[in-house]
Amino acid sequence: MARPSKYVSRSDLGWGTSPAASADPRSGLVVHYDSSNQNLANRDHSACLTYWRNTRAFHTGPSRGWVDIGYSWLACAHGYVIDGRGPRREQAAQPGGNRTHYSVTLATGPTDTITDAQINAVRELRQWLADDYSNAGTVLGHRDFIATSCPGDRAYSMVRDGTFTQAPGPITGGEGSLLGLKEGDGLLPGAPVEGVKAVQRLIVAAGFGTTLDPDGVDGRWGPATSEGLLQARRYVGSGVSSIKSMTGESYAQLIRACARREAERAVSGLGAPVDGDDGS
The missing domain is CATH 3.40.80.10 (Peptidoglycan recognition protein-like)
Structure with missing residues (x-):
């Protein structure tokens, strides 16, 4: 190439x-x-x-x-x-x-x-x-x-x-694409496994991984994943009372929850030093 x-x-x-x-x-x-x-x-x-x-x-x-x-x-x-x-x-x-x-x-x-x-x-x-x-x-x-x-x-x-x-081309994971989940299909049994895993990992990164217990990041979207997403959204101020689908708004709030949690870790001294720190 x-x-x-x-x-x-x-x-x-x-x-x-x-x-x-x-x-x-x-x-x-x-x-x-x-x-x-x-x-x-x-x-x-x-x-x-x-x-x-x-x-x-x-x-x-x-x-x-x-x-x-x-x-x-x-x-x-x-x-x-x-x-x-x-x-x-x-x-x-x-x-x-x-x-x-x-x-x-x-x-x-x-x-x-x-x-x-x-x-x-x-x-x-x-x-x-x-x-x-x-x-x-x-x-x-x-x-x-x-x-x-x-x-x-x-x-x-x-x-x-x-x-x-993945090979270069259309994005089927990442911020711009709901990690492979089309809006509205996030709770369906056929939702892409890797997309669901990515959302679950973000729930963990946002500090709500215990909601996924005992199965953890398993690629299956059930009540535990919905609860984790709900808690993450509420953490950044959403007034939502239930999760009906994986929408763009849901994903944006999940990302904000991760960013907020990461900032809190940095303030508490659990964050990282400036990148590139080993001095070769």
Whole structure:
């Protein structure tokens, strides 16, 4: 496969070849996010390039002192894959996996939108690495390596439900599509199992996982899942008294519940440090 269709190279950015050590990461791709909201989905693509240049300046400056930007790539909200250290380079992104896995950051914060174009950018990147660089194509989250909130609960649910490992094309998982559930069919026996699992994982991330006991995340939508969704919606101020279907409003409130819970964890000291913290 050719490299992703919307690609910004280091030379496009005015950067030379990365001075980072050579490596041959073949074990997979690790998804990251930012520690604060950037609102890049609502800004021009030029803002993504500015963000990326500023990130490199921070990583190579006195606060970090790294030889280059920490990540392999950025998948921006407008669907571009933007070079960081690039192929066959060691990263400073995830301790324990800097030489074995590539890294891609979404540059999203706790409540930023993860766009369909961004999801497809990760999919194209993953497929390109598998085809041209003998990478296993496995997608993980930063929290699979260390205790951290990165890449955020929403992105991590997409890691877990396989959203990023699907072939590039129409989104059948992720924010823009109700995770594969068509509006109104969420309580039907035939609702997609992976979509139901993703909603259940978000219920857990929002802090209401006990409602799913004893079966947990099982891909079956029954009274327990409805109760978990109801509690999550009420947590962010909804006055709804029962769940009749999985609507766009339901999903939006579930996402807000996850973001609120994540912010509470950060305030209480259970959150994560700024991403890219192992100092390679």
